[in-house]
Amino acid sequence: xxxxxxxxxxxxxxxxxxxxxxxxxxxxxxxxxxxxxxxxxxxxxxxxxxxxxxxxxxxxxxxxxxxxxxxxxxxxxxxxxxxxxxxxxxxxxxxxxxxxxxxxxxxxxxxxxxxxxxxxxxxxxxxxxxxxxxxxxxxxxxxxxxxxxxxxxxxxxxxxxxxxxxxxxxxxxxxxxxxxxxxxxxxxxxxxxxxxxxxxxxxxxxxxxxxxxxxxxxxxxxxxxxxxxxxxxxxxxxxxxxxxxxxxxxxxxxxxxxxxxxxxxxxxxxxxxxxxxxxxxxxxxxxxxxxxxxxxxxxxxxxxxxxxxxxxxxxxxxxxxxxxxxxxxxxxxxxxxxxxxxxxxxxxxxxxxxxxxxxxxxxxxxxxxxxxxxxxxxxxxxxxxxxxxxxxxxxxx
Numbered sequence: 560x561x562x563x564x565x566x567x568x569x570x571x572x573x574x575x576x577x578x579x580x581x582x583x584x585x586x587x588x589x590x591x592x593x594x595x596x597x598x599x600x601x602x603x604x605x606x607x608x609x610x611x612x613x614x615x616x617x618x619x620x621x622x623x624x625x626x627x628x629x630x631x632x633x634x635x636x637x638x639x640x641x642x643x644x645x646x647x648x649x650x651x652x653x654x655x656x657x658x659x660x661x662x663x664x665x666x667x668x669x670x671x672x673x674x675x676x677x678x679x680x681x682x683x684x685x686x687x688x689x690x691x692x693x694x695x696x697x698x699x700x701x702x703x704x705x706x707x708x709x710x711x712x713x714x715x716x717x718x719x720x721x722x723x724x725x726x727x728x729x730x731x732x733x734x735x736x737x738x739x740x741x742x743x744x745x746x747x748x749x750x751x752x753x754x755x756x757x758x759x760x761x762x763x764x765x766x767x768x769x770x771x772x773x774x775x776x777x778x779x780x781x782x783x784x785x786x787x788x789x790x791x792x793x794x795x796x797x798x799x800x801x802x803x804x805x806x807x808x809x810x811x812x813x814x815x816x817x818x819x820x821x822x823x824x825x826x827x828x829x830x831x832x833x834x835x836x837x838x839x840x841x842x843x844x845x846x847x848x849x850x851x852x853x854x855x856x857x858x859x860x861x862x863x864x865x866x867x868x869x870x871x872x873x874x875x876x877x878x879x880x881x882x883x884x885x886x887x888x889x890x891x892x893x894x895x896x897x898x899x900x901x902x903x904x905x906x907x908x909x910x911x912x913x914x915x916x917x918x919x920x921x922x923x924x925x926x927x928x929x930x931x932x933x934x935x936x937x938x939x940x941x942x943x944x945x946x947x948x949x950x951x952x953x954x955x956x
Contacts, residue, residue, distance in 0.1 A: 564608040564687065565658050565665035566601045566730065570594050570622070570673035571615045571643025571650040583778055584673040585621040587920055589791040590887035592621075593778060595628035596676035601669075601730070602633035604683035609665065610636045612673075613643045613654040628918055630883060648752055652742040659739055667691065668738060669730035670755050674778040677787075678730060682772045689769040690732035695759040697732070698771035699725025728771045731755045737764060795886060795952035801847025803949070805839040808942040815943065817895065817902065818909035818926065819871050819916060824900045828943060831860040835870035836945045837926075841893055841913070842870070844949035845877040849884070871916050878917040886953035888917055892925045893947035898940050902928035 570584045580586060584594040591599075598610055610633065614622045622640050629637075641657040643650030651670055658665055667690045671678070682698060689696030702724050708717040731754065738755060741762035745752060752758050756766045778784055812827020816835040828834035842854050858865050858873055881888055891913070895902050902909075906926050914921040931938045 563666045564605060564669070565667075565735070566605065566608045566610055566669045566671060567651070567654045567658065568594070568597060568601070568610070568612045568671045568673050569643070569647060569650050569654065570618075571613050572647065572673075573615070581621070582615070582618065583784075585618070585625060586784065588676065588778075588784065589788055589795070590889075590919065591628050591882065592625045593676050594622070594625040594673050597671065597673050597678075598625070598637075599629055599633050600676055600678055601671060601683065602629070602636060604678065604680035605669075605687065606632065606636075608636065608669075609638055609658075609661075611638045611654055611658055612640045613650045614640045616642045624918075628882070630879070646751060647754075648742070648745065648758065651755055651758075652746060655735075655739045655742055658735070665735045667732065668735045669732050670738070671730040672777055675729055675775055676778070677772075678775050679772055682775060683730065685769050686730045686732040689767060690734060693765070693767040694734040694737050695732075695756070695764050696767040696769050697754075697756045698728040698730070698775070699768040700728060700771035700773055700775075702726055725768050726771070727754065727756065727768075728775050728777070733759065737762075792887075792952065794954055796955045797886075797953040798889070799848040799850075799951045799953065801844045801849070801949050801951065803840040803843030803845075803847060803947040804944070805836045805843065806936075806942060806944045807834045807836045807839075808936075809940070815900065816870065817905065819869075819912035820905055820908050822900050822902075822905050832858075832865055832868045832873070833870055836943050837893060837895055837909070837947075838870035838874050838913075838916075840945035840947040841891055841949065842873045842877045844891070844893075844947040845874075845881065845888065845951065848949050848951035849877075849880055849953075851880060874913070874916050881951055881953075884953055886951055888919055888923070888949060889952050890923050890925075890950040891917070891919070891947065893927070893945060895926070895928045895943065895945050896931055896937050897928070897943040898930050898933065898938060902926070 573582050585592050641653050702721045706719050707715045710716050741758045744762050745758050759766050807828040807830050809826035810829035814821045815824050815828045816833045818837045910921050910924045913924050
């Protein structure tokens with residue numbers, strides 16, 4: 560048996576032209592990191608392929624966060640990430656050498672830029688077929704603008720025939736042994752080349768161009784992110800709102816769980832799980848927006864496996880249900896109702912905890928607290944309540 564196909568995603572760059580902040584492959588794009596979108600897109604297009612990634616040595620934690628965003632089927636195809644080199648060429652070679660150590664090794668490899676999260680399934684299939692037919696092939700898109708060659712002073716010295724020119728994209732597709740040996744030759748010759756196709760050409764191989772995709776853009780500048788975000792959210796025009804409500808009585812204990820944060824208190828909250836009243840309300844609000852039952856339908860209190868369970872399991876599952884349907888959680892607004900403990904001093908820690916669980920920007924999470932003016936069960940300090948509203952964007956039907 561062999562692994563016929565591996566997809567090597569190069570994600571070791573710093574992406575300085577995209578502006579300040581995280582490397583561009585780890586920035587959020589409509590609620591998910593660019594790298595997670597790229598890996599998931601490649602897996603969806605070629606479900607049997609191994610998914611290898613080259614990362615910067617400092618980015619292990621960021622990579623793990625992105626990997627956690629993938630659906631289970633994609634995560635099952637991941638091989639351990641490889642540290643990149645000083646250049647993209649060195650990074651690609653490091654990834655290929657790691658794949659070569661697999662037993663058995665791949666027959667075909669697609670080399671993909673992490674910052675191209677929009678490769679279509681049709682494009683990926685064309686890449687696979689082109690590698691089988693030609694051994695080395697790249698996607699190329701016709702140029703719509705006239706191209707001028709200029710000298711160092713800006714003077715036009717030639718106008719190439721644009722009908723013969725192509726803007727080259729990724730994934731670039733190769734027979735594995737061919738591109739591995741070509742990279743080794745380039746490294747031995749100390750030649751620095753700008754893409755894997757040039758590496759193959761330098762080794763004497765013919766490289767063919769197959770049809771690219773105009774939507775397969777590479778995210779390079781801050782403006783690219785703005786356009787990509789608008790394109791994604793424009794497709795998510797089914798906007799839904801769900802509400803959630805939960806109550807738990809006080810019981811023995813010395814802390815209560817709120818949004819995944821342990822808050823010291825004279826009592827705990829009683830419940831089958833950890834009784835995180837806030838997380839339960841938010842989870843139900845998300846299920847409500849999806850018209851997907853409630854927390855009890857997915858995690859029945861009659862099931863002993865959920866006794867004492869962390870409520871983060873429930874919220875993480877609800878957030879994944881949104882992603883499985885191609886959607887994003889746009890906003891969460893929740894209110895805790897109690898006389899004690901005081902929620903305000905812990906508000907930002909709670910927001911940070913919820914943001915991590917749902918993989919959201921903290922600016923999309925609002926947490927408020929109020930009392931019931933000593934009225935009702937919360938006013939009598941018998942327990943706590945929480946209300947939540949979740950706004951979800953899904954692809955239009």
